[in-house]
Amino acid sequence: MTASAQRDKIYGLLAEFADPRSLLHAVSSARVAGYTHLEAFSPYPIEGLYQALRLKHDRVALITLVGGVVSGALGYFMQWYANVVDYPLDIGGRPNNSWPAFIPITFELTVLGAALSAAIGMLALNRLPRPNHPVFNARAFSRVSKDRFFLCIKGDDPTFILTDARVFLNSLAPLSISEVRDED
Amino acid sequence: MKGSNVIEEPLIIEDFGAEAITDKLTGLVLKRSLKTGWILSALFYFIFILIFTVAASYLLVKGVGIWGINIPVAWGFAITNFVWWIGIGHAGTFISAILLLLHQEWRTSVNRFAESMTLFAVACAGLMPLLHLGRPWFFYWLIPYPDTMDLWPQFRSPLVWDVFAVSTYLTVSLVFWYIGLIPDLASMRDEAQKRWQKLIYGVLALGWRGCAKHWRRYQTAYLLLAGLSTPLVVSVHSVVSLDFTVSIVPGWHSTIFPPYFVAGAIFSGFAMVLTLAIPLRRFYRLEHFITLRHLDNCAKLLLTTGLIVDYSYLVETFMGWYSDDVFDSYVVTDRAIGYYSGAFWLVIFCNVIVIQLLWWRRVRTNVVALFIIALLVNVGMWFERFVIVVSSLARDYMPSAWANFSPTRWDYAILFGSMGLFFFLFLLFVRTLPAIAISELSKLGHKLAKGQKAI
Numbered sequence: 344m345t346a347s348a349q350r351d352k353i354y355g356l357l358a359e360f361a362d363p364r365s366l367l368h369a370v371s372s373a374r375v376a377g378y379t380h381l382e383a384f385s386p387y388p389i390e391g392l393y394q395a396l397r398l399k400h401d402r403v404a405l406i407t408l409v410g411g412v413v414s415g416a417l418g419y420f421m422q423w424y425a426n427v428v429d430y431p432l433d434i435g436g437r438p439n440n441s442w443p444a445f446i447p448i449t450f451e452l453t454v455l456g457a458a459l460s461a462a463i464g465m466l467a468l469n470r471l472p473r474p475n476h477p478v479f480n481a482r483a484f485s486r487v488s489k490d491r492f493f494l495c496i497k498g499d500d501p502t503f504i505l506t507d508a509r510v511f512l513n514s515l516a517p518l519s520i521s522e523v524r525d526e527d
Numbered sequence: 528m529k530g531s532n533v534i535e536e537p538l539i540i541e542d543f544g545a546e547a548i549t550d551k552l553t554g555l556v557l558k559r560s561l562k563t564g565w566i567l568s569a570l571f572y573f574i575f576i577l578i579f580t581v582a583a584s585y586l587l588v589k590g591v592g593i594w595g596i597n598i599p600v601a602w603g604f605a606i607t608n609f610v611w612w613i614g615i616g617h618a619g620t621f622i623s624a625i626l627l628l629l630h631q632e633w634r635t636s637v638n639r640f641a642e643s644m645t646l647f648a649v650a651c652a653g654l655m656p657l658l659h660l661g662r663p664w665f666f667y668w669l670i671p672y673p674d675t676m677d678l679w680p681q682f683r684s685p686l687v688w689d690v691f692a693v694s695t696y697l698t699v700s701l702v703f704w705y706i707g708l709i710p711d712l713a714s715m716r717d718e719a720q721k722r723w724q725k726l727i728y729g730v731l732a733l734g735w736r737g738c739a740k741h742w743r744r745y746q747t748a749y750l751l752l753a754g755l756s757t758p759l760v761v762s763v764h765s766v767v768s769l770d771f772t773v774s775i776v777p778g779w780h781s782t783i784f785p786p787y788f789v790a791g792a793i794f795s796g797f798a799m800v801l802t803l804a805i806p807l808r809r810f811y812r813l814e815h816f817i818t819l820r821h822l823d824n825c826a827k828l829l830l831t832t833g834l835i836v837d838y839s840y841l842v843e844t845f846m847g848w849y850s851d852d853v854f855d856s857y858v859v860t861d862r863a864i865g866y867y868s869g870a871f872w873l874v875i876f877c878n879v880i881v882i883q884l885l886w887w888r889r890v891r892t893n894v895v896a897l898f899i900i901a902l903l904v905n906v907g908m909w910f911e912r913f914v915i916v917v918s919s920l921a922r923d924y925m926p927s928a929w930a931n932f933s934p935t936r937w938d939y940a941i942l943f944g945s946m947g948l949f950f951f952l953f954l955l956f957v958r959t960l961p962a963i964a965i966s967e968l969s970k971l972g973h974k975l976a977k978g979q980k981a982i
Contacts, residue, residue: 363973383739386545387710387970388746392739403747411755421671425679444683447766450758451691458699458755462706465748469741472733479736487737488714490545490969 353498354477354525355382356508357484358517359491363389366492369515370395373496376511380500384478384493406464407457414456419449481521495523536820538633538971545969548816552711552961552968553718555811561958564810569954575947582940583658591661593937600920600932604942605659610767610912611795612652612945613693614788617760618796619645620700623707624756633824635971636816639711639964640807640956641800642704647952648799649697651945656689658941685769692766696759703752706745709735710966764792771915778858778919781846787839791908794832794878798904801825803953805898807962816963823891829904830885836911837879854924866931867918870910877907 360366366383370392373381383392422445426432431439466472478484478495487493494517496508505522512520586593596603619641626634657663669690671680680687712732719725735741768788771779801822808817847859862871881903884890891897917932956962 384737385739385742386549386714386737387966387973388742389739393743396739398740398743401744401747403744404751407748407751407755422682425671425682430677430679441683447685447688447762447769448682448691450762451688451695451766454755454759454762455695455698458702458752461748461751461755462702465706465744466733468744469738471735471741474729474734476734476736484736485717488710488717488735488966489549 352525353505354523355380355495355497355500355503356505356512357478357481357493357495357521357523358512358515359483359486359493359519359521360515360517361491363392363492365515365517366494367391367395369494369512369517372515373494373511377502378496378500378508378511380497380503382478382495382497384484384487384495386488386490386492389492402468403461403465406468407461410460410464411453411457414460415449415453417456418452419445422448477523477525481523483519483521491518498525536818536823537975538636538818538820539968539975540815540818544976545972548969548972549714549718549965552963552965553715556715556958556961557719557724565954565958569951572947572951572954575944576951578940579944579948582937582944583654585937586658586941587663591659593935594941595932595934595938597930597932599923599928599930600917602659602916602920603932604913604934604938605655607909607912607916608942608945609652609655609659610788610916611909612648612655612949613696613767614764614792614795614908614912615799616645616648616652616696616700616796617764617789617792618800619643619648620696620756620760621793621796622800623703624753625760627750627753628757631824632971633821635967636813636818636963637800637804637821637825638967639707639960640803640953640962642700642707643956643960643962644796644799644803644953645700646697646704647949647956648796649693649700650952651949653693653697654945655941685766685773688766689770692763696763699752699756699759703756706749706752707964708960709733709745710737711961711964713737714965715961760793761789764788771919776919776923777852777854778862778915778922781843783839783842783846787836787843790832790835790839791911794829794836795905795908797825797829797832798901798908801829801897801901802905805894805901807957809894811957811962813963816968819892819894822894822897823888826885826891826897826900829901830882833878833882833885833904840875840879858919858922861922862914862918865918866921867914870914871918874907874911874914877903878911881907 358369360369363385366385367389370381370383374395374397381396383396385392419442423440426441427439433439478493483491484493494512494515496503496512509520594603594605596605619638622634622641623638623645627638657666660666669680669687671682680690709732712728713735715728716725716732719728765785765788768784772781772784774780804817804822804825808814844859847856850856862868881900884896884900890900921931922929
């Protein structure tokens with residue numbers, strides 16, 4: 344088996360840690376060692392981890408804003424269209440476009456559109472639902488939702504060499520190291 | 528009152544780690560066997576669901592004439608129940624959204640079941656106007672859709688605003704609740720031993736794997752959902768109050784209604800939170816997570832919102848006199864000494880007098896006393912809605928048009944049936960999903976273990 348073929352099959356090397364501090368330390372050491380394709384896993388969000396991983400700004404807020412504005416505008420348009428264009432009704436000469444009365448529904452639809460965009464946008468950006476990710480193949484990984492913290496050096500990292508990565512991760516004194524295969 | 532008013536009890540008693548927290552909270556669902564107490568209560572409440580089903584079916588056959596409503600009191604129990612139930616939901620949203628934004632970390636132990644309470648309460652609330660429609664199978668006429676009659680709903684009517692407000696509220700609460708559940712569903716998936724449990728929780732967890740990148744977007748989305756739910760706490764019951772206040776009925780036509788209804792909503796909701804939290808922590812041994820400090824905080828909020836409600840009663844009475852309007856002042860007097868005075872004084876007893884006990888720390892930390900007060904507030908708030916809805920309609924302008932409302936057995940069947948549905952759903956929730964947010968509590972536990980102070 345050639346080195347590249349082996350690299351294709353390996354999703355990454357997964358190291359298990361007992362607490363958030365060790366994970367943070369491991370992430371910054373891996374960055375110092377030159378690894379760039381890193382993934383960290385934890386049972387709850389950890390302060391400082393995003394900076395350590397140098398994650399770029401996420402786009403959930405923008406999606407939410409657009410979703411809310413579009414939904415609110417459509418909501419107002421619907422009421423305007425119904426009362427001004429499609430079925431105008433003259434009641435004592437009052438304006439058909441009676442905007443103050445249209446605000447509650449516009450507001451509710453803004454909130455509805457923004458909330459759905461936030462939830463669906465977050466899931467879509469995270470590529471969820473996805474029940475069959477390779478990291479689930481690692482036996483130790485089942486504790487990620489409980490009390491264990493994981494660092495994965497991914498196989499597609501330009502500097503990834505399996506043996507070197509293993510030596511490096513071992514130097515961080517993890518609880519365990521597992522090879523994550525792409526398919527099994 | 529002696530000493531500090533802040534009780535020293537911690538938010539999590541003992542030094543629980545993430546492992547112990549996860550084991551305890553998932554174990555309640557996955558490992559604990561079905562106890563006789565649970566089965567008996569579930570059966571008990573199920574009987575009420577059956578009563579509700581019978582009452583609703585009979586209603587569909589015969590129409591709303593089986594209730595005590597008629598002209599002039601065309602809004603009776605169903606609308607009272609609707610306003611009451613939807614108000615109860617507000618405390619859950621208040622806890623999950625506003626207290627999150629205010630960094631009140633004590634919310635962590637109570638937010639999950641309070642959010643579930645919101646969902647079940649809004650579900651019960653939603654049934655009421657639907658049944659009250661008379662012909663519920665035409666409910667979709669309220670929704671704008673391109674129909675062959677080329678008609679639209681009346682977008683200037685508060686009743687149509689209500690349809691949008693309540694359905695938005697239900698949808699956003701559901702989304703917020705589910706997004707909050709995802710990491711815990713992953714915990715359930717990983718802890719489950721049986722294959723069918725792994726499968727169900729696995730599907731529901733959507734493949735959550737705690738990736739840092741995912742957590743980041745998740746936190747943003749969760750915070751935004753909290754921010755979006757916050758105006759809903761204020762807006763939903765404001766819109767509900769507009770159903771009344773936009774009309775010209777004396778006792779309804781008042782500018783104080785929106786804030787008055789919102790305060791009453793959160794007030795009744797915190798009463799229901801306590802009604803559920805006290806047995807929950809007792810029967811499932813959750814005293815380590817839902818501590819006396821949580822109960823004390825809820826009780827303080829109950830007192831605060833209760834005082835706002837009391838202030839509204841005062842203003843309502845004062846305005847009845849100050850308006851110098853004969854109809855307005857009659858409604859106020861009639862409530863106190865007329866046909867419905869029993870209900871009125873019960874409201875005053877429960878919502879004004881009893882809650883004053885909460886000024887004492889000894890009462891706020893006495894579980895039994897707190898439970899009784901919470902029950903009384905639930906009762907008081909239902910009767911408050913009843914007095915507003917019914918007594919105003921029974922005494923509008925023309926004495927010749929006055930008539931009293933007396934409920935029939937079908938009114939009671941719907942009211943108690945909906946309560947049975949609510950508590951039954953809550954019992955199911957406790958045995959199928961983690962009643963306390965595991966990942967949030969683990970994070971809080973980690974923070975506390977590091978010696979940082981939590982608010």
